[in-house]
Amino acid sequence: MYSLIKPLLFSLDAEVVHDGVMSLLEFVARNKTLLELTKQFCTVANAKLEVECMGLRFPNVIGLAAGLDKNAKALPIWAALGFGFLEIGSVTAKAQSGNDKPRLFRLPEDNALINRMGFNNHGASVVAARLELWQHTHGTPKIPLGINLGKSKVTPLEEAAQDYLESLTKLWAYGDYFVVNVSSPNTPGLRSLQDRAPLEELLKTTTGFAKSQGQTKPICLKIAPDLTWQQIDEILEIALQNGLGGIIATNTTIARDGLKSSINQTGGLSGEPLKARSLEILRYVVDKLEGKMPVISVGGIATATDAKERLDVGAALVQLYSSFIFQGPLLPKHMAQGLLEQI
Ligand SMILES: Cc1cc2nc3c(=O)[nH]c(=O)nc-3n(C[C@H](O)[C@H](O)[C@H](O)COP(=O)(O)O)c2cc1C
DSSP: OHHHHHHHHHHSOHHHHHHHHHHHHHHHHHOHHHHHHHHHHHOOOOGGGOEEETTEEESSSEEEOTTSSTTOTTTTHHHHTTOSEEEEEEEOSSOBOOSOSOOEEEEGGGTEEEEOOOOOBOOHHHHHHHHHHHHHHHOSOSSOEEEEEOOOTTSOGGGHHHHHHHHHHHHTTTOSEEEEEOOOTTSTTGGGGGSHHHHHHHHHHHHHHHHHTTSOSOEEEEEOTTOOHHHHHHHHHHHHHTTOSEEEEOOOBSOOTTOSSOOOOOSEEEEGGGHHHHHHHHHHHHHHHTTSSOEEEESSOOSHHHHHHHHHHTOSEEEESHHHHHHOTTHHHHHHHHHHHHO
């Protein structure tokens, strides 16, 4: 079915299609009959797929990566589509419209996307109110909910920690885990928050807040694929010192190695061209952490075999974004079935 409508979808502007599909998913999510039908058709419930990580129970290891449902518009649909967990966001303290359009590009020859969205989102207060409303109408999410936090563009880098703290405070009641995202390439200077001094301040502030709440919810850090090994060593040291819940590796890349497409757009590259680097970073991080902290692997994961490879290397969970765009809504189901066969 998806292969039939894909040529039409791919002939239209990528963000127009994204917004249209999100509206459709929101419609299904709000209709309990359609939601139940989707669940019946798309989920693979099997105890063999369940895992425990960061003190949370996951029905399967396949998660929706941050950026697709930034504003929690279609929250209950992701469990019904067979995902084992989801990450909303990035959410920033202040609502913002992001960069000028066009800012999302498909590279079909490479099974890849380039985006420079720039954290377009409704802001922490509005997203918190929406999560509250979903709780009223649909109960707590059926799968663990991660909330990914970014820095508001108007906030100077020196005040970043307070900006993240504002979002964390507003959204604390609703997430099962939180992600400090300092690795998107589309907010000026954001990646410099991965440097020692700002990162120490940021993680001290956010984990300090978690501790003040009884440390019941893990805080993770999402890192870029363009870091040097030395930078990664430093980041892991700071992550361990601050008792983070986990590392998410990786965000999109600014590298353009080996692309078949001749497209020349700035922004973060995701999908198949990111696969090798994301896997390389996973190996390195798992090796360095020696089991002291779980790693969630993301970047170029498109099949059950890809997911199994990440788990074999030592990832606790995986996430995907680009492959969902290229393969359609049955991907989580097919991956879960594939994983079951390989377990
Ligand atoms: C259009 C788009 C928007 C994204 N927005 C975010 C975001 O807001 N926050 C974030 O942490 N990652 C964001 N990402 C990165 C993804 O979560 C993921 O790390 C990256 O795409 C690599 O995974 P993939 O190869 O499966 O797509 C975005 C990716 C895309 C393609």
